[in-house]
Amino acid sequence: MFVVATAGHVDHGKSTLVRALTGMEPDRWAEERRRGMTIDLGFAWTTLPSGGTVAFVDVPGHERFVPNMLAGVGPVPAALIVVAADEGWMPQSAEHLAALDALGVAYGLLVVTRSDLADPGPATAHAQAQIAATSLGTVEAVAVSGLTGAGLPELRTALDRLAARLPAPTVHDPVRLWVDRSFTVRGSGTVVTGTLGAGRLRVGDELELAGADEPVRVRGLHSLGEAQTEAAAVARVAVNLRGTPRDRLGRGDALLTPGRFHHTDLVDVRLTGDPAADLPATLTLHLGSAAVPVRVRPLGPDTVRLRLARPLPLLVGDRALLRDPGRHHVAGGVRVLDVAPPPLARRGAAVARAQVLAELDGRPDLVGELRRRRLIQAGTLIRMGVPVHVAPVAGDWLADPAHWRRLGDQVTEEVARYARDHPLEPGMPVDALRQRLALPDRVLVEALVRPPLRMHAGRVGAAGADALPEPVARAVRRVRAEYGDRPFRAPEADHLVDLGLGPREIGAAVRAGALLRLADNVVLLPDALDDAVRVLAGLPQPFTLSAARQALDTTRRVAVPLLELLDRRGATRRLPDDARIVVT
Ligand SMILES: Nc1nc2c(ncn2[C@@H]2O[C@H](COP(=O)(O)OP(=O)(O)OP(=O)(O)O)[C@@H](O)[C@H]2O)c(=O)[nH]1
Ligand SMILES: [Mg+2]
Numbered sequence: 001m002f003v004v005a006t007a008g009h010v011d012h013g014k015s016t017l018v019r020a021l022t023g024m025e026p027d028r029w030a031e032e033r034r035r036g037m038t039i040d041l042g043f044a045w046t047t048l049p050s051g052g053t054v055a056f057v058d059v060p061g062h063e064r065f066v067p068n069m070l071a072g073v074g075p076v077p078a079a080l081i082v083v084a085a086d087e088g089w090m091p092q093s094a095e096h097l098a099a100l101d102a103l104g105v106a107y108g109l110l111v112v113t114r115s116d117l118a119d120p121g122p123a124t125a126h127a128q129a130q131i132a133a134t135s136l137g138t139v140e141a142v143a144v145s146g147l148t149g150a151g152l153p154e155l156r157t158a159l160d161r162l163a164a165r166l167p168a169p170t171v172h173d174p175v176r177l178w179v180d181r182s183f184t185v186r187g188s189g190t191v192v193t194g195t196l197g198a199g200r201l202r203v204g205d206e207l208e209l210a211g212a213d214e215p216v217r218v219r220g221l222h223s224l225g226e227a228q229t230e231a232a233a234v235a236r237v238a239v240n241l242r243g244t245p246r247d248r249l250g251r252g253d254a255l256l257t258p259g260r261f262h263h264t265d266l267v268d269v270r271l272t273g274d275p276a277a278d279l280p281a282t283l284t285l286h287l288g289s290a291a292v293p294v295r296v297r298p299l300g301p302d303t304v305r306l307r308l309a310r311p312l313p314l315l316v317g318d319r320a321l322l323r324d325p326g327r328h329h330v331a332g333g334v335r336v337l338d339v340a341p342p343p344l345a346r347r348g349a350a351v352a353r354a355q356v357l358a359e360l361d362g363r364p365d366l367v368g369e370l371r372r373r374r375l376i377q378a379g380t381l382i383r384m385g386v387p388v389h390v391a392p393v394a395g396d397w398l399a400d401p402a403h404w405r406r407l408g409d410q411v412t413e414e415v416a417r418y419a420r421d422h423p424l425e426p427g428m429p430v431d432a433l434r435q436r437l438a439l440p441d442r443v444l445v446e447a448l449v450r451p452p453l454r455m456h457a458g459r460v461g462a463a464g465a466d467a468l469p470e471p472v473a474r475a476v477r478r479v480r481a482e483y484g485d486r487p488f489r490a491p492e493a494d495h496l497v498d499l500g501l502g503p504r505e506i507g508a509a510v511r512a513g514a515l516l517r518l519a520d521n522v523v524l525l526p527d528a529l530d531d532a533v534r535v536l537a538g539l540p541q542p543f544t545l546s547a548a549r550q551a552l553d554t555t556r557r558v559a560v561p562l563l564e565l566l567d568r569r570g571a572t573r574r575l576p577d578d579a580r581i582v583v584t
Helices: 014-022 030-035 063-073 091-102 120-132 152-165 349-358 366-373 378-384 401-421 430-436 442-448 470-483 493-498 503-511 528-537 545-552 556-568
Strands: 002-007 042-047 053-058 078-084 107-113 140-143 176-185 189-196 200-202 206-209 220-223 226-228 230-232 235-240 254-256 262-272 282-287 290-298 303-314 319-324 329-338 375-377 397-399 453-456 459-462 516-519 522-524 572-574 580-582
Touching (some): 002 091, 014 078, 014 107, 053 063, 063 091, 063 176, 063 282, 063 290, 063 319, 078 091, 091 329, 107 120, 107 152, 140 152, 220 230, 230 235, 254 303, 262 319, 303 329, 303 349, 366 375, 366 378, 375 378, 378 397, 397 401, 401 430, 401 442, 401 453, 430 442, 430 459, 470 503, 503 516, 503 522, 516 556, 528 556, 528 580, 545 556, 556 572
Parallel strands (some): 002 053, 002 078, 078 107, 107 140
Antiparallel strands (some): 042 053, 176 254, 189 235, 220 226, 262 303, 262 329, 282 290, 290 303, 319 329, 516 522
């Protein structure tokens, strides 16, 4: 199926043409038929000579209903520009063409209707010249009469040729179905319709709806009046969302593949076409079927920041148009450059931002995004419309390679500085490092630690830093030199201080296993335990505390806690009479 929207001035014969081609009535409302004028969008379809199907979105031509017209053409990439032979090019011919141009519509046909009333030649020539200056370029022209049917066979074959030129739909892309109509069907509940431009919908699918806490579920699917279990782009679809109240959604809402779109109310865009120098400060942004008031902040010569009155699921590269509703005037097209732009708080930030935007063209650019954002989660970029084809550095995180190298260097520097400032600690706590580097996630710190640094017990230090800080190592060497040949004599408290072992140093040495703490201020070299067991095993068993003290050549100050430690470790056992035996 391919979908084409009509465009053109009021009364030029758009609906008559659609009716003549399809046999269906595009003017759905009694009021439209009574007034002989289209007010809202109409939908009809037919089979072409090739066997393919074309669906029409018929739009109103009256200037009052341009917002409805825009909701119809927004999601449709091809247009049938209708001009009456007897009236020729008129104001809404121009406004509709400007809208198509702003949206970047590149495929279309010119249909000169009412050619039974006047020679279609002049209207054709004039319209073709106008159209050639837009995104549509040179288009094929067909003269018809909706009344007599003249030219309709030629138009059908021209539609087939147009269909053949359209790019293949991207059925694997996520779904963003802009709702153009919503209504209630008795017994089924809420139904919405739209033009599925990309992706695939199936009955049972869960979809995201902006502002809804819960996903909505596709209960039923129709395309061109027939129930379907699945619909692939491009297609006109009617989606039954039983369980979703009718007032929850309407024209301008979008049904989305969950988690694949970023809802934003702040975008930086490039103005396309011939942007007016004095753009009003408030305009309406039309994108898809949505129309949202925006505040315009100029940045560069052709770039502006838009603050949307409500968030929309926008992607980098989206085309949209700005319109001045008061002046019935398409103010210009926009191309979305950035859907998550940085705040402009600092002085000079706007100027700097304009320079960045001058380099962007709305084509998703992974390398550029990484350079600008430095660190970002892959999912976040994908939701902005930037495909990701590089491996993450950690978890879901992507990094700009140069930034990542700088962070690696900073880790080395910060850890070295920390070691200087905290010589007794076995490395820098991971979280302190994360904060110093202002990293958003701990996994990034972990990924940045490379040899000779290593992570141990929640800290980052030089390999072996958890073994012994240098000042402590020096003190322990002195203990070993003085006490190596009398291993059960513990240095007195004041001598410990002389040796450079205050409470913090003792703590560090004990954590590192370089000293053995028996009690406060009672420390031995760690090999003393095994030595003690060997000496005690040589005594007649059981042995008393006093016998142990003499054999070990030490004092009660050491012997009492040492034996208690050996008891706890199961090397000795204390008997009811307080004598002990060595457990073999
Ligand atoms: N003679 C003649 N009259 C036509 C032809 N096409 C449309 N008309 C008449 O022109 C008037 C307007 O036709 P519509 O089809 O409603 O025009 P429209 O472009 O859909 O108008 P809007 O939807 O209001 O913008 C009607 O009275 C039609 O009968 C044609 O090819 N020949
Ligand atoms: Mg009409």
